[in-house]
Amino acid sequence: MNEAFEPPKIVPLAPRLDASGERVGELLNAVRGIAGKRLQQCLGNLFEHVDDALFDLAEKAENNASQTHYFDGMREVRKRRPAIERNFLTTVNRELGNLASRAAPSASSPAMAELSLVADSELEESLAITSMSSKHESRLVRDLFAINQRLSVICGGRKIEDSSNPVAPAALSQAFRQALKELGADTRVKLLIYKLFDRYVLSTLEELYAEANAELARAGVLPQLRPVAPRGAPGSTPAGQAGATGTGADELVDPAAAELLQTLHGLFVARRGTAMPHVQAGGGPPPSSNELLGALSLLQTQLAAGAAPVHAMAAEVGSLERDMVAQLKEQLLAQLAALRGARPSHVASIDEDTIDLVGMLFEFILDDQTLPAEMQVMLARLQIPYLKAAILDRKMFAHRQHPARRLLDALAEQAKGWSPESDRDGRLHDKVKSVVDQLLHEFDDDIGIFERLLLDLQQFHELNRRRSELAEQRVAESTRGREKLEQARRRAAREIVERIDGRKLPPLVHEVLARAWANHLVLVLLRQGEDSSEFRDGLRFVDDFIASARTPQDAAARQQLRHLLPGIERALRRGLANVAFQPQDIERLLAQLRDWYGQQLGEPAREPAAPAPSSASAIPESIQPIVVADEPAEPDELPEESVPVATDSPEWQQVEALQPGTWLEFQLPDEPMVRAKLSWISPMSGRYLFVNRRGLKVADYAPQELAVLLIGGHAQVLATNALFDRAMSAIVSRLRQPDAPNPNIDTE
Structure with a gap:
């Protein structure tokens, strides 16, 4: 016999308590009043903390889409809060009021109810409900046992258990879940609200139970009942007996696991087509x-x-x-x-x-x-x-x-x-x-x-x-350095091309700009930046040098050219030294320019005669050209035979949603399969840098190139959530x- 309290074994109700009379209604109303007051207060505390919790998550969101979900959830919760509170409290109040007249639940009811709930929502929501309710049923087992016994007496002796008690954690959790159907928010928002329900409602139930038990005891309902847990209840195992990890696991199944297995059992039963196992004669017990x-x-x-x-x-x-x-x-x-x-x-x-x-x-x-x-x-x-x-x-x-x-x-x-x-x-x-x-x-x-x-x-x-x-840091820094160099080269090229503006320059002037001076501008951009006085001086030289290439038509123009030449020579000396010209190369190039300018001004040639401007210049071969006047630098081209991907396509949106740390699988034609992690997205070029698990570079792609690979099936984004979650x-x-x-x- 399962005795959970001390003698007397049968404690009669007060003489005027009648299972069908006014006294029953008064006692249930007292419990309803206690529950309503405390649950309303707890629910208010819950909703007072929703905004802060959602705002914290929005600040930590991995991308704009997730952040938008949380902000939308905040607005939705504010809008639906009155209806959620009203529906939850009404359900609990109604179930308590109907407790005395309710028929005993059938054995299959809990499983089927849970099965219907799982069918209507995500498994993760079911896990949240079963886990938190079972945790608190274990924690509050003694208080629950006492209130179940007293409610059983009020209800004419019909046994009230955790599953049929409207203020038990499981029933309250399910009532709250039904009330949340008013909320058209993202599942992540609902899961957060369940956590707050756990913290601000279920975690405070001992106060509700203590007040209700005290009120019923004062009214004469089992006044001598002591809060002793029934045998076999969680937390009542004597020290030294088998725990959840020993061979006594059958006797001490975790309540949360039992609830989950019951839920999935309903799905398995529905799939098998019968709730009974296949039994054959002579096979013995399971x-x-x-x-x-x-x-x-x-x-x-x-x-x-x-x-x-x-x-x-x-x-x-x-x-x-x-x-x-x-x-x-x-x-x-x-x-x-x-x-x-x-x-x-x-x-x-x-x-x-x-x-x-x-x-x-x-x-x-x-x-x-x-x-x-x-x-x-x-x-x-x-x-x-x-x-x-x-x-x-x-x-x-x-x-x-x-x-x-x-x-x-x-x-x-x-x-x-x-x-x-x-x-x-x-x-x-x-x-x-x-x-x-x-x-x-x-x-x-x-x-x-x-x-x-x-x-x-x-x-x-x-x-x-x-x-x-x-x-990874070394690869990213190296890539960042190359991109800065490329960006500077493009900027220098664009500035020079725009200033030339299609003019036909003498070969020597063109070579100085395209090779020597363009490289000088690149170094200035990298070292001093585009807002520096050095860069402005460099661009001013380009304007002066191009102006000096025009053949003067009159005395005023010749005088203006003579005025420009000293500044051009001083700037060239500094700029050529900046790009590592040797002194003899600088002097040879300046000599070529002096002779050419002399011809432009009609001055007699000096001895020995300088090479003609069209011949090979004194610029060393190591100074590579970065621009030609009629061929401005072009942006990166798309892969061959590809077409631009629309920015509203799923693949483009998938590329934009990628975050560093995401793994992709690449299977390019005639190449082995490669798995690579997105390590870095360039803030300058927008290119995506991929590395292997050792941090070594595998590839880098422009967003357009990556979208093309996704469309063609040559790239696949690997799942980011945990294996167990995906499997469940x-x-x-x-x-x-x-x-x-x-x-x-x-x-x-």
Whole structure:
């Protein structure tokens, strides 16, 4: 008998309390008043903090689109707040008022209700609801037990449990979820509001329960009831008994995991077409968790020894058997038959759901294009250890911070950027293989091994991250330097071309401008900048030098030219020295110019005669031209045979949404596949710089070029969210499809 309070075993109600009379209504009204007052206050606190929380997220948003979602959410919450508060409080008030007359819920109601909710919203929302409500049901188990007992007395002896108590965490969470249907906001906004509901409503429920229990006790409803938790409740386990990671996992299933598994169980039941397992005569009872763990340990030993019992570990992923769920079940049943001497008739529903989930998780891994093929095969070997972990600790699928889940996500993130070319020393490949091998050889029933391996992998990643970041910085600085140089060359070229303005200049003047002086302007731009007096002086020389090339037609023009020449010579000396002309080269070039200007002014030639202006100049060959008068520099051209991509196309928008740290896969014609991370976007040219996992440059593309590659299928953006999250979403989507395979265990 489950006794949760001290004698007297039966405490009568006050004589005037009648299960159908006014007294019942008064007591329920008292509970409704307490609940309404406290919940209204808590809900007000919640909404007072929504703006600040959303604003903080908007400030930290990765891109403009995310920021817009949060700001839109702020406006939507302000608009819908009165309706949400009203609907939530009305629902709780109504459910409390109807409590005495309500019929007992059917056994299938919770599962079907949860199933309908999952069908109407994203899995992540369901996880938020189940996780936070279960956490507080565990925390408040004693207070809840007391109020459930007292409400049961008020309701004429009908048993009130957490699932049927309108002020229990789960019921309040579901009422709030229904009220949030008024909110047409992004899922990320809703998830934030659920966190605030957890903090400002559910975390304060002990005050509501304490006041309600005290009020009912004063009214004579079980006044001597002591707040003792029922046996088997979370938090009531005596010290030294089995915990959630030992062989006592069956008795101490985590409430959040139980809720999630119940939700997914509904989907599995709907897919199987029946809520009852397939039972065959003579097969014996379903295996216990200990039997399952024993069979899995034997399969794990075989896999560690290279027997690969679940599927043939082929060299190519494409040759792997895809129905891993069916194979896993068949291998497990065969192993159980060997241990028992008889094949089990069926597996308990919760265990079968766990087997299905783990099998589908690893099927997803083998289909996930974010992972390189070799890494897919390596990670697929973890199926048995992860099934053991899921049976030992059912929180794995419900809690994002579970060490087994975080380890798999971390392995997938490391593997995402792997390629033979970027891992020539095999360090990453060997590390992933080492983690896999350690789990296969060492994991028995200690969930702590996942935490230890995760810490080791994080240390490995941190060491390599520092190395790659240094390499990335060098690549970015080198690219930035080249772009600054190219930008300066283009600027110098444009200034000179605009000033020439199509005039036909003498060859010697043209060469000085296009080679020597253009390089001088480039250096001035790089060192002093475009706003410097040196750059303005350099441009003034270009104007004067071009003006000096015009043949003077009269005495005034000749006088003006003579006035210009000393300044031209002084400027040339400084400019030529700036671009590393040797003194003898400077004197030879100036001598050529003096003779040419002498001819322009009609002066007699000096002895010895200088070379004609059209002959080879004194400018060294090392001073390369950066511009010619009739061929201005052009911007980067698009790849051959490509057409401009419209800025409203999905590919262009995809390019604009890319953030540093995003991985892409490139498959160019006649070249090996390359995986590269977006490291840097140039603020000058807008080009996208890509590096491999070692931080070495792989390529850089203009936005237009990258969009063309995406359109042609030569580039693919790899998923940025965690592997486990992608897998869970895919599993739910798959289970909802009408043509999804039937996951029944075939025991024949």
